[in-house]
Amino acid sequence: xxxxxxxxxxxxxxxxxxxxxxxxxxxxxxxxxxxxxxxxxxxxxxxxxxxxxxxxxxxxxxxxxxxxxxxxxxxxxxxxxxxxxxxxxxxxxxxxxxxxxxxxxxxxxxxxxxxxxxxxxx
Numbered sequence: 001x002x003x004x005x006x007x008x009x010x011x012x013x014x015x016x017x018x019x020x021x022x023x024x025x026x027x028x029x030x031x032x033x034x035x036x037x038x039x040x041x042x043x044x045x046x047x048x049x050x051x052x053x054x055x056x057x058x059x060x061x062x063x064x065x066x067x068x069x070x071x072x073x074x075x076x077x078x079x080x081x082x083x084x085x086x087x088x089x090x091x092x093x094x095x096x097x098x099x100x101x102x103x104x105x106x107x108x109x110x111x112x113x114x115x116x117x118x119x120x121x122x
Contacts, residue, residue, distance in 0.1 A: 038103040045118035054112025
């Protein structure tokens with residue numbers, strides 16, 4: 001949708017508002033392997049920006065210091081692994097209340113790297 005002369009016009013593709021996000025002073029990096037590993041969330045905020053800068057899919061979970069991520073499998077299942085972030089994908093997610101830690105894992109022998117930032121945004 002686009003606004004033209006005060007009217008909304010269908011332009012045939014989605015148009016998104018820019019993300020309003022305060023640039024964080026701290027960031028975290030998490031090296032992800034076939035074993036669940038975790039990192040304390042950097043700084044403060046209710047919104048997490050996360051980017052998978054590697055070449056493999058990762059599965060992530062946010063929670064307290066005991067949080068563990070579970071790798072998804074190749075089979076069709078209604079409950080298969082933690083939240084997926086594809087290689088090269090950039091996500092902005094609201095954090096669960098009380099979350100202090102991000103855990104991640106790759107399937108099989110794959111590895112990847114995640115970059116994590118917290119902030120406030122809409």
